[in-house]
Amino acid sequence: MEQPNIQTNNVGNMGDIIKHSLLVQIMKKLIEYKPKTFVYVDLHTYLFHSKCDLVRFESETKKLSDIDDYISIEQSHLEETGFYLCSSGIATHFLREVEDSYCILSEQNPQTKVQLESQLSQYTRVPHYIMNHSTELPQRLRALPPSSTLFVLIDPFKLTLEDWSVQMATITECVKSSPDVKAVIEVFDYDEIDSDALWSKFSIDSVFKMIRSYQHKKYHLAVFATHNIADSISQAVKVKL
Numbered sequence: 396m397e398q399p400n401i402q403t404n405n406v407g408n409m410g411d412i413i414k415h416s417l418l419v420q421i422m423k424k425l426i427e428y429k430p431k432t433f434v435y436v437d438l439h440t441y442l443f444h445s446k447c448d449l450v451r452f453e454s455e456t457k458k459l460s461d462i463d464d465y466i467s468i469e470q471s472h473l474e475e476t477g478f479y480l481c482s483s484g485i486a487t488h489f490l491r492e493v494e495d496s497y498c499i500l501s502e503q504n505p506q507t508k509v510q511l512e513s514q515l516s517q518y519t520r521v522p523h524y525i526m527n528h529s530t531e532l533p534q535r536l537r538a539l540p541p542s543s544t545l546f547v548l549i550d551p552f553k554l555t556l557e558d559w560s561v562q563m564a565t566i567t568e569c570v571k572s573s574p575d576v577k578a579v580i581e582v583f584d585y586d587e588i589d590s591d592a593l594w595s596k597f598s599i600d601s602v603f604k605m606i607r608s609y610q611h612k613k614y615h616l617a618v619f620a621t622h623n624i625a626d627s628i629s630q631a632v633k634v635k636l
């Protein structure tokens with residue numbers, strides 16, 4: 396039976412625009428480090444690209460400043476294909492510049508997953524592995540080379556304390572296994588409460604530093620980075636609400 400995906404009606408909304416603008420600014424900075432191995436992990440992927448309410452997208456992007464790079468990546472893909480890039484589509488735009496790069500993706504909705512696989516095979520040559528993150532994330536992260544550069548997007552509609560603690564413990568174990576790993580985590584959550592109250596609920600190991608948090612209505616975003624890149628990621632993140 397068809398399981399509708401809530402994201403279908405949210406593609407290109409303000410939450411997506413802030414999230415993807417941050418993704419672009421951070422990936423662009425990580426590329427400058429000339430990563431030997433560049434790995435993008437998306438625990439809640441949705442699609443590679445999707446239809447989008449372009450009227451809403453254009454009016455919402457006008458409300459933000461310093462997001463020109465993001466708009467230009469979306470506009471050229473829209474002109475070429477008629478579709479709006481989702482997080483994995485944006486990430487592969489950068490990964491393809493690094494010879495040894497790949498993405499590890501997870502998507503729970505069965506119909507979305509089939510469509511995602513088909514889009515990936517048609518639109519990108521970046522190697523990709525689709526996994527079930529609740530069972531396979533530890534082994535996937537343990538297999539990373541010691542000096543990898545890693546970007547992890549955690550983007551459920553609603554972040555639970557239980558999922559957060561399992562995912563953070565796994566990512567932290569990977570980062571602690573090698574002092575050379577450079578890692579960024581971007582997290583999105585849709586929640587009623589205030590940003591400070593929200594992020595104080597979610598504990599994070601001291602190997603990570605919180606770089607920025609954003610709140611727009613019920614949309615919450617936070618960026619964390621390992622100390623070896625925290626200052627430069629902080630300078631790269633320029634989105635202003």
Ligand SMILES: C[S@@+](CC[C@H](N)C(=O)[O-])C[C@H]1O[C@@H](n2cnc3c(N)ncnc32)[C@H](O)[C@@H]1O
Pocket residue numbers: 400402411414437438439440441442480481482483501502503504507528548550551552
């Ligand atoms: C907010 S959307 C992701 C949007 C996408 N990351 C982007 O920025 O373009 C959340 C997605 O996570 C999927 N999802 C929800 N729970 C999941 C889980 N436990 N494992 C994998 N995917 C999940 C949903 O089906 C949905 O497609």
